[in-house]
Amino acid sequence: MSDTSSLSPPHDTASEALASLRAEIDALDDRLHDLLMERALIIERVARDGGKTGVPIRPGREAAMLRRLLARHRGALPPQTILRIWRELFSGALMIEGGLTIAVADGGQAELPAVAREHFGPLTALRRHRTPSQALADLTNGAAHAAVLPLPSDEDDDQAAWWVGLMHGGVPRLAIVAKLPFWARRTEGVPQAGAYVVASLAPDPSGADRSLIGIEIAPDMSTARIAGQLTSAGFDVGSILPRRAAKQEVGYALADVEGLVARDDPRLSAIAGFMATPVILGSYAVPFGATGPTR
Ligand SMILES: C=C(O[C@@H]1C=C(C(=O)O)C=C[C@H]1O)C(=O)O
Numbered sequence: 001m002s003d004t005s006s007l008s009p010p011h012d013t014a015s016e017a018l019a020s021l022r023a024e025i026d027a028l029d030d031r032l033h034d035l036l037m038e039r040a041l042i043i044e045r046v047a048r049d050g051g052k053t054g055v056p057i058r059p060g061r062e063a064a065m066l067r068r069l070l071a072r073h074r075g076a077l078p079p080q081t082i083l084r085i086w087r088e089l090f091s092g093a094l095m096i097e098g099g100l101t102i103a104v105a106d107g108g109q110a111e112l113p114a115v116a117r118e119h120f121g122p123l124t125a126l127r128r129h130r131t132p133s134q135a136l137a138d139l140t141n142g143a144a145h146a147a148v149l150p151l152p153s154d155e156d157d158d159q160a161a162w163w164v165g166l167m168h169g170g171v172p173r174l175a176i177v178a179k180l181p182f183w184a185r186r187t188e189g190v191p192q193a194g195a196y197v198v199a200s201l202a203p204d205p206s207g208a209d210r211s212l213i214g215i216e217i218a219p220d221m222s223t224a225r226i227a228g229q230l231t232s233a234g235f236d237v238g239s240i241l242p243r244r245a246a247k248q249e250v251g252y253a254l255a256d257v258e259g260l261v262a263r264d265d266p267r268l269s270a271i272a273g274f275m276a277t278p279v280i281l282g283s284y285a286v287p288f289g290a291t292g293p294t295r
Helices: 015-049 059-072 079-096 112-120 132-140 162-167 223-232 266-270
Strands: 101-105 125-129 146-150 175-180 195-199 209-217 237-243 251-258 279-285
Touching (some): 059 079, 101 112, 101 132, 112 125, 112 195, 132 146, 132 162, 132 195, 162 251, 195 279, 223 251
Parallel strands (some): 101 146, 175 279
Antiparallel strands (some): 209 251, 209 279
């Protein structure tokens, strides 16, 4: 250990005023702590009597709670502090509900585990994999509750284009249930990568959601035409990611549309011009502070 004898102790002036302010902080901390313990008692009741089944996270409810608190937030405390505290509370609550394990595919994007950690907190077990299919296998064999996967890009090879596999389903039926980061304004030093969370979870509306539609297209179909077909079926289209592999008879497209669209939405079966009826791949709460449509 280094020699600290020459360091002067912290020197605070007006020590009486400071001591009294600190006493106020300590008293408030007791009240906050009492409330947190009371909250944990209710979480225990949710776990015992709430009738929840399957994957315990409720991404829509979490997003709605955060938006509500951030909307009423006033004063000097940075709003992001509110988000950090509540994300930590959610992760503690999920420990009470039996704990959470998240699989993350970090292939090519070292930032993805950091994005997963930022969202799910240090209490959550993370299983790191190289590829999306390895992370998804954790869901099908019950080793993880949810998978954090990279945002699709037009540079993805077949292995990386995990959303195409999601279109063809399987048991359990997996869906995109959240988009990360929820705090959309990024500051220097925080992970910049985005991700989708996939789980076997029913849609959990947050009040401001978007949905992802997987489409089989003829390989030469233009993006404008895909958008046109979706728009005339009544969808408000944000972005479209086409995937046209060379020498293949079918291409794919991932469309991001406004609202929480149900799997049996009649607009899907009424759509014309695609190779098959488009399928809903899931939905996500619009990240806080996001500007404009996101893919
Ligand atoms: C407590 C619940 O479970 C989880 C924990 C939450 C919380 O701490 O408030 C909210 C949503 C869920 O992710 C719930 O479903 O209400």
